[in-house]
Amino acid sequence: MNDFWSACLSRFERELPVQQFNAWIKSLRLEKVDNEPSHLRLVAPNRYVLDWIRKRYLNQIEVLALDYFPGPMIINLAVEERATETPMPEEEAAPVIVPVSKNLMASCDPAYEKNPP
Numbered sequence: 558m559n560d561f562w563s564a565c566l567s568r569f570e571r572e573l574p575v576q577q578f579n580a581w582i583k584s585l586r587l588e589k590v591d592n593e594p595s596h597l598r599l600v601a602p603n604r605y606v607l608d609w610i611r612k613r614y615l616n617q618i619e620v621l622a623l624d625y626f627p628g629p630m631i632i633n634l635a636v637e638e639r640a641t642e643t644p645m646p647e648e649e650a651a652p653v654i655v656p657v658s659k660n661l662m663a664s665c666d667p668a669y670e671k672n673p674p
Contacts, residue, residue: 558597561625562587565618581609586637596631597622607634 569582584606590596599618601607611634622630 558587558589561622564625565621568621569614569617581606581614585610590633593631595628596633598633598635600635600637602637604636607636610634 565587566582570578573582584602586600588598588600590598599610599615601610615632615634619630619632622632
């Protein structure tokens with residue numbers, strides 16, 4: 558399976574402009590599907606890349622799989638699962654106050670010089 562994906566990457570790298578290859582293909586990962594020898598999973602970093610691959614490149618990958626594997630392979634698409642960030646408790650999420658000099662305030666607001674707080 559790794560040899561197949563390496564062959565796919567090499568082919569796309571030769572056929573596509575560098576920017577297009579890096580943006581759409583390079584971030585993909587191919588995995589085996591447990592208990593399904595004729596299934597592979599192509600994992601994209603996000604939904605946008607997944608949709609783009611489905612519309613523009615999945616057919617080519619399936620054709621390459623037909624040439625590479627002895628039997629038909631089913632390629633499923635998935636979005637990479639990422640750990641969700643834990644929100645910060647409210648007491649730790651207090652705003653940061655940055656002191657501003659009177660000179661800076663006066664340069665930003667001419668009315669400040671006449672009526673400072």
